[in-house]
Amino acid sequence: MARQLDYHTIREIFTRFHAAEPEPKGELEHVNAFTLLVAVALSAQATDAGVNKATRRLFPIADTPEKMLALGEEGLTEHIKTIGLFRQKAKNVMKLSRILHEEYGGVVPNSRAALQSLPGVGRKTANVVLNMWWHYPAQAVDTHIFRFGNRSGVAPGKTVDHVERAIEDNIPADFQLHAHHWMILHGRYTCVARKPKCGACLIRDLCQFEDKTP
Missing domain, CATH: 1.10.1670.10 (Helix-hairpin-Helix base-excision DNA repair enzymes (C-terminal))
Structure with a gap:
C-alpha cells in the first residue's frame, strides 16, 4: 500500500x-434507470463487454420491471446465460423487478438504502446507479x-x-x-x-x- x-x-x-x-462515461449500455440497475447487477464478476453483449438483445424487450416480469425467469436466463453466475442473477433480477413493480410503482428509487434493500444490489451497485443516473457523487x-x-x-x-x-x-x-x-x-x-x-x-x-x- x-x-x-x-x-x-x-x-x-x-x-x-x-x-x-x-x-x-461508464461502459455499461442502458436506456433508463432500470436497465442501468440490471446491467450493473449483472456485471458482478463479469466484464462490461460481456454484459453489453447479452443486454443488447434483452433490453429492447425488457426495459421496465413489468416487461421483465412478463419475460419471466426462464426467458431472462436464456438471454444472460453467457454471463457468470447467470442463474442466481436471473433470480435476483426477477425478485427486484417484482419489488419495484409492487412497492415502487415500477420506478427505481434514488435512495442508497432503498437500492441496497433490493435482491442482488450491494453498496457498489447502488453507488454506480446513483452516480451514473442521478449524478450523485x-x-x-x-x-x-x-x-x-x-x-x-x-x-x-x-x-x-x-x-x-x-x-x-x-x-x-x-x-x-x-x-x-x-x-x-x-x-x-x-x-x-x-x-x-x-x-x-x-x-x-x-x-x-x-x-x-x-
Whole structure:
C-alpha cells in the first residue's frame, strides 16, 4: 500500500484526468434507470463487454420491471446465460423487478438504502446507479479502483470501504462526480493488474507505485 498523497498532488492528478477526458462515461449500455440497475447487477464478476453483449438483445424487450416480469425467469436466463453466475442473477433480477413493480410503482428509487434493500444490489451497485443516473457523487469501488487507489496513493485502504472513504475525504469536491469513472477507466486500461502500462501513464511522475514498468 502506497502512502497517502497530499491534496495538491491529488488535485494535479485529477486535473490531468479531466484534461484528457472531461466527461468520462461508464461502459455499461442502458436506456433508463432500470436497465442501468440490471446491467450493473449483472456485471458482478463479469466484464462490461460481456454484459453489453447479452443486454443488447434483452433490453429492447425488457426495459421496465413489468416487461421483465412478463419475460419471466426462464426467458431472462436464456438471454444472460453467457454471463457468470447467470442463474442466481436471473433470480435476483426477477425478485427486484417484482419489488419495484409492487412497492415502487415500477420506478427505481434514488435512495442508497432503498437500492441496497433490493435482491442482488450491494453498496457498489447502488453507488454506480446513483452516480451514473442521478449524478450523485457516489464512489463505487471495484477491483480497478481498489488497485489504483492503493498503488497510486490517491486513496489507500485495506478494504473497499476504507478506499471509498478515502476517495470521499481526499479527492477535491469539484472532481468527486467523475472520480469513480476516471479511476475505473485508468485501472482498466492503464494501471492494469499484472503489467501496468506505466510508460503510457499520464500521472507516472505523481504516482507512488514503486514497481513501475518501463
